[in-house]
Amino acid sequence: MRGKVFRGSLSTGVEVKLAPECPVEDVRVGNFVVVEGRRHRFFCLVADVKLEAVYPGFLTETFDLEEDRLAQEILVGDSIFANVCLQPVLMVDLEGDGIPRAVKTIPPHGAPARSATAQDVGLIFGAPDDKTYFQIGTPLEMDVPVCVNLKRLVERCTGVFGKAGTGKTFLTRVLLAGIIKSRQAVNLIFDAHNEYGWESKSEGEEGPVYVKGLKQLFPSEVKIYTLDEESSQRRGCKYDGVIYVGYDQIEPEDIILLNNLLNLNATAQEHLFLLQKKLGAAWLPHLLAAEDMEAFAESLGAHSGALQALKRKLERIERLPFIRARAPYDAVQRLLDDLEAGRHVVLEFGGTPTLGYMLVVNILTKRIHEEYVRRTEEHIALGKGGPRPLVITVEEAHRFLSPQLAKETIFGTIAREMRKFNVTLLLVDQRTSGIDSEVMSQIGTKISCKLDDEADVNNLLSGTTNTGGLKNVLFSLDYKQQALILGHAVPMPVVVRTRNYDEEFYRAMVASRAPGGVDWLRMASREDIEI
Amino acid sequence: MSALGEVVASSTREFTAEARELYGSPAFGSFVRVTAGEQVIYGVVYNIVTEGVDAGRRPVAFGTPWPQVAQEHPQLTKLLRTYFSCLTLGFRQGERIYTYLPPFPPYIHSFIEECRREEIKELTARPHYLAHILKSGLVVADQLAAAAIRQACAVQPDAGEYIRRAGRELRRLLTGDLERLKAILRQLE
Ligand SMILES: Nc1ncnc2c1ncn2[C@@H]1O[C@H](COP(=O)(O)OP(=O)(O)O)[C@@H](O)[C@H]1O
Numbered sequence: 136m137r138g139k140v141f142r143g144s145l146s147t148g149v150e151v152k153l154a155p156e157c158p159v160e161d162v163r164v165g166n167f168v169v170v171e172g173r174r175h176r177f178f179c180l181v182a183d184v185k186l187e188a189v190y191p192g193f194l195t196e197t198f199d200l201e202e203d204r205l206a207q208e209i210l211v212g213d214s215i216f217a218n219v220c221l222q223p224v225l226m227v228d229l230e231g232d233g234i235p236r237a238v239k240t241i242p243p244h245g246a247p248a249r250s251a252t253a254q255d256v257g258l259i260f261g262a263p264d265d266k267t268y269f270q271i272g273t274p275l276e277m278d279v280p281v282c283v284n285l286k287r288l289v290e291r292c293t294g295v296f297g298k299a300g301t302g303k304t305f306l307t308r309v310l311l312a313g314i315i316k317s318r319q320a321v322n323l324i325f326d327a328h329n330e331y332g333w334e335s336k337s338e339g340e341e342g343p344v345y346v347k348g349l350k351q352l353f354p355s356e357v358k359i360y361t362l363d364e365e366s367s368q369r370r371g372c373k374y375d376g377v378i379y380v381g382y383d384q385i386e387p388e389d390i391i392l393l394n395n396l397l398n399l400n401a402t403a404q405e406h407l408f409l410l411q412k413k414l415g416a417a418w419l420p421h422l423l424a425a426e427d428m429e430a431f432a433e434s435l436g437a438h439s440g441a442l443q444a445l446k447r448k449l450e451r452i453e454r455l456p457f458i459r460a461r462a463p464y465d466a467v468q469r470l471l472d473d474l475e476a477g478r479h480v481v482l483e484f485g486g487t488p489t490l491g492y493m494l495v496v497n498i499l500t501k502r503i504h505e506e507y508v509r510r511t512e513e514h515i516a517l518g519k520g521g522p523r524p525l526v527i528t529v530e531e532a533h534r535f536l537s538p539q540l541a542k543e544t545i546f547g548t549i550a551r552e553m554r555k556f557n558v559t560l561l562l563v564d565q566r567t568s569g570i571d572s573e574v575m576s577q578i579g580t581k582i583s584c585k586l587d588d589e590a591d592v593n594n595l596l597s598g599t600t601n602t603g604g605l606k607n608v609l610f611s612l613d614y615k616q617q618a619l620i621l622g623h624a625v626p627m628p629v630v631v632r633t634r635n636y637d638e639e640f641y642r643a644m645v646a647s648r649a650p651g652g653v654d655w656l657r658m659a660s661r662e663d664i665e666i
Numbered sequence: 667m668s669a670l671g672e673v674v675a676s677s678t679r680e681f682t683a684e685a686r687e688l689y690g691s692p693a694f695g696s697f698v699r700v701t702a703g704e705q706v707i708y709g710v711v712y713n714i715v716t717e718g719v720d721a722g723r724r725p726v727a728f729g730t731p732w733p734q735v736a737q738e739h740p741q742l743t744k745l746l747r748t749y750f751s752c753l754t755l756g757f758r759q760g761e762r763i764y765t766y767l768p769p770f771p772p773y774i775h776s777f778i779e780e781c782r783r784e785e786i787k788e789l790t791a792r793p794h795y796l797a798h799i800l801k802s803g804l805v806v807a808d809q810l811a812a813a814a815i816r817q818a819c820a821v822q823p824d825a826g827e828y829i830r831r832a833g834r835e836l837r838r839l840l841t842g843d844l845e846r847l848k849a850i851l852r853q854l855e
């Protein structure tokens with residue numbers, strides 16, 4: 136596109152009259168546009184496109200196809216024109232150091248505007264390297280890499296959002312691969328649907344296709360632990376271990392977090408704490424084993440009806456595949472050892488129901504976070520930098536961060552304290568409106584595929600300034616593989632076609648990791664690897 | 667280039683000539699030139715009148731069509747005259763053409779000629795003449811503008827582009843009056 140600035144303000148954006156020969160239909164909301172001021176170059180995002188006329192009456196005019204062909208030719212595009220509303224985000228002083236900084240002024244009247252070039256994209260988003268800048272996609276209108284700054288990405292919480300089927304999981308896999316390759320952080324991935332660790336099936340255009348998991352791309356750096364061994368075996372997943380949860384690891388708080396699923400009333404919740412107080416760590420097996428409820432209740436000074444109801448509800452926990460009276464080994468310690476050694480951990484849940492997923496995610500995250508806090512404080516006391524940054528990936532994030540829970544769960548805590556203890560979250564979710572808006576505003580980098588619910592969009596943008604244009608962008612995204620990225624890891628909001636997670640991507644990920652021509656990709660495929 | 671007529675009335679804004687021959691006026695909207703000392707003055711024909719020499723006497727009807735009537739009554743051509751009036755658009759002084767009013771109007775009895783192609787091209791290269799025409803207060807101003815554009819684009823290298831350019835100029839001059847603009851543009855198709 137080309138055009139000239141004719142109106143604007145810093146608060147509402149800059150308006151450009153589109154050159155008559157440029158078709159308005161080629162200008163899309165979210166496009167990256169550059170305006171050449173006299174002393175600065177302005178980098179902008181198309182926030183809106185509208186039709187305007189020099190004289191308002193012109194807009195309602197109709198032109199006779201025969202008689203007024205000339206009038207139409209002269210007026211449309213010139214007197215009746217497309218107004219491209221731009222949101223300037225960054226500017227570069229042409230006589231200064233060439234570093235893009237936040238906009239503080241606007242270009243002058245008549246300043247020429249044009250679509251960004253490959254060079255502009257490179258200047259703003261950086262060139263892919265194996266350390267910091269990682270290609271996450273390309274702009275919609277050209278084929279050049281758009282990078283995120285992974286170092287910054289892992290510094291704060293990140294959210295990957297979008298309706299079901301828009302490509303969140305694929306995009307998250309791409310990001311995680313980038314983090315692993317760049318060694319910017321270690322990952323702990325709660326893989327609710329068995330999509331990250333090992334091969335998973337996805338619906339392609341011509342029937343199902345198998346996509347590789349992270350362990351297949353980085354066999355020596357990724358460990359898979361399963362909570363449902365049977366399911367993992369059935370799927371042929373090459374897991375490194377099985378994780379069990381002992382009854383003694385479950386605390387009343389963990390149960391209360393499952394309230395949405397268990398429907399515990401206030402009395403039931405009080406009884407949880409009472410049980411723990413009276414029976415200690417083994418409160419749960421005691422309750423589940425109680426046969427004579429009357430006597431059991433009496434011994435505790437509790438209400439037998441309430442206890443009976445509670446027991447019935449908690450029996451669902453007993454049936455979870457990973458529950459044991461005592462865990463055979465300390466899973467948390469094992470995970471921590473791996474993370475400390477720089478290995479990334481994927482926790483597969485197999486066929487575990489939501490209840491089990493939530494329980495485990497909570498228990499493990501709580502303890503791992505505790506440990507990280509301890510270690511970080513230790514490091515600080517010794518005057519060293521903190522431990523290796525940890526990124527915890529959770530699918531279905533709203534289950535842990537709903538407005539009712541966010542104040543209490545460990546995830547709310549991590550989101551709020553940000554990077555203080557070197558632990559950040561990578562939240563994956565399809566309903567941002569289900570996530571507490573305070574947590575939402577703490578998320579450093581937001582990556583959103585298509586959202587079309589007003590409430591979701593509003594909540595996503597809470598804490599962001601100048602949201603008008605971004606809203607239009609979100610509504611305009613395609614249903615697959617397009618995303619708006621904004622926040623800490625990118626200098627300005629950008630719309631991308633997300634990078635394909637395919638053979639070419641696999642090759643790119645293993646390429647620089649195959650010294651001496653070892654074919655890691657083949658080694659990592661199903662038959663070849665022996666664990 | 668032979669003279670088309672002779673100036674019989676002259677003022678800053680316009681001048682009128684008697685055509686050399688009866689009905690021998692240049693066309694409505696055509697560009698003419700008249701030399702006045704150091705300058706050449708340019709105008710556009712906006713009105714053509716044919717009437718009796720004796721202003722008080724109106725010609726009488728003969729019941730015979732033209733030109734048969736002239737063959738039968740040769741004295742008639744001596745009793746009628748054709749006059750044409752021109753709106754002044756600019757002038758040449760030395761090498762340059764100026765598209766505004768000359769300091770002095772043409773002299774009476776000067777000869778009027780058709781403009782040369784090169785002169786029209788230069789005079790109308792930028793559509794400034796349209797402003798003179800539209801602001802002239804003439805009843806026929808809009809029609810004159812259309813006629814002048816038609817004449818001008820015949821000598822401009824890219825007629826289509828020229829018409830569009832003139833159209834944009836008209837759009838600016840007519841501010842929001844879309845109906846007038848459309849009416850003029852329809853005369854250009
Ligand atoms: N980056 C990508 N590369 C390849 N295919 C993709 C990509 N993103 C999305 N897809 C396609 O879209 C489908 C849905 O993506 P998925 O990540 O499972 O969506 P979500 O997690 O949002 O429900 C995938 O099965 C795949 O076919």
Ligand SMILES: [Mg+2]
Binds near residue numbers: 303304
């Ligand atoms: Mg998914």
